[in-house]
Amino acid sequence: MVKTISSLLQEIMEQPQVIRHLLQTEAGRVSEVAGKIRARSLEFIFIAARGTSDNAATYAKYLFGAINHLPVALAAPSLFTLYKSPPRLAQALVMGISQSGQSPDIVAVVRQGRRQGALTVAITNEGDSPLARAAEYTLLCRAGEEKSVAATKTYTTQLALLALLSAELNGEESMLKELKSLPSHLEKVLSLDEVIREYSQRYRYAERCVVIGRGYNYATALEIALKLKETSHIVAEPYSAADFWHGPIAMVERDLPVIMIAPREALLSRCSDWPRRWDLGERN
DSSP, X not given: OHHHHHHHHHHHXXXXXXXXXXXXXXXXXXXXXXXXXXXXXOOEEEEEEOHHHHHHHHHHHHHHHHHHOOOEEEOOTHHHHTSOOOOOOTTEEEEEEESSSOOHHHHHHXXXXXXXXXXXXXXXXXXXXXXXXXXXXXXXXXXXXXXXXXXXXXXXXXXXXXXXXXXHHHTOHHHHHHHHTHHHHHHXXXXXXXXXXXXXXXXXXXXXXXXXXXXXXXXXHHHHHHHHHHHHOOEEEEEEHHHHTTTGGGGOOTTOOEEEOOOSHHHHHHHTTHHHHHHTTOOO
């Protein structure tokens, strides 16, 4: 167990360096793929992924919708493998996201998309994987070997690749500039390691919790909850802040830990008075 935790922490700390390397080495390839996408009259993006990569796909749903005004659908791979009844994909950008590139159902979606004449893109850390071979174009995470079962650096490189692709599609220079500063922002966050360690002591014996986010950070809530399950065996339930009112808030009690991702004041102000409103019986 000590070895696993050590590897996990080491890979977390590698993220600034890995992201910096990715932006330097993969930007040209992303720009090329963006040009291929612009040349096609695509109506939507269709993404297949599992686990952590599926949370990256959730981020992509908000990203490409808000920045590029393209609707994003998350695939149900069972339609391709179990039911043998895939949807029509000819007018889609079909994207497979997988750290290892080995997931047979994700590969099946991309192969079917290519068979139907769709433009296909793989985002993976393994350039010689079945997924990379199935897709017409491949964008590499370039994160190096990830030894820990709980994916960290491959997840953040997937997010970076998606953001870079979105920016290139629209020629968003300001967004591209912000991405270049991402490694330094990550370094600042990781410098809080000791502070985070101190705060975490309070929750060492927690058995369940709720993780809440909205918009882009709904994906963050999903990923935090997954990591808590994988590493700490905590029953962590992720929710959109908007959906939490519609039933799940009934589980809230005095000693239930709630992790809220609220980088913007709008979400923070929306959620900060939940305890008061709950005491008053406002259950929407």
